[in-house]
Amino acid sequence: GGKRSGRYDDWGYSHGDVRYGGAEEGDPDMREVHAAFAQVQGEREVDTANMEILRKAEEEEARTDRAALLRERADSSGGSDSGDALPPPASEAEIEEARLIVQKAQREAIEREKMKAKAKTASRDDLQAMINARLALK
Numbered sequence: 001g002g003k004r005s006g007r008y009d010d011w012g013y014s015h016g017d018v019r020y021g022g023a024e025e026g027d028p029d030m031r032e033v034h035a036a037f038a039q040v041q042g043e044r045e046v047d048t049a050n051m052e053i054l055r056k057a058e059e060e061e062a063r064t065d066r067a068a069l070l071r072e073r074a075d076s077s078g079g080s081d082s083g084d085a086l087p088p089p090a091s092e093a094e095i096e097e098a099r100l101i102v103q104k105a106q107r108e109a110i111e112r113e114k115m116k117a118k119a120k121t122a123s124r125d126d127l128q129a130m131i132n133a134r135l136a137l138k
Helices: 002-010 028-078 092-119 124-137
Strands: none
Touching: 092 124
């Protein structure tokens, strides 16, 4: 009994010493977890880089489209001496209609902000009532 355990002690191995052999290094499951984590991190970095590339490509495309549109306008009006005719000035009725539309949009925006604030603390029934009231307005 005792002599046998003494031999293991000579090796410096203890069942309680997690550092020996490194539980994480030696455990295939932990190696797999670390590898999977590293892979996900790598994929996230690639995704972030790809999103940045896409964003820049979209910006460049938008710039190119704008430039082409401006060139097209310049080409089309270049031959005519008057260019595009201006639309007639807005009538009083059109101005009033536009003003009413803007006022309504502003009122609705204020109402939406109030609803958002209420929704944060509302019960399910309150939310349903708010939705129903909103639908009734349309």
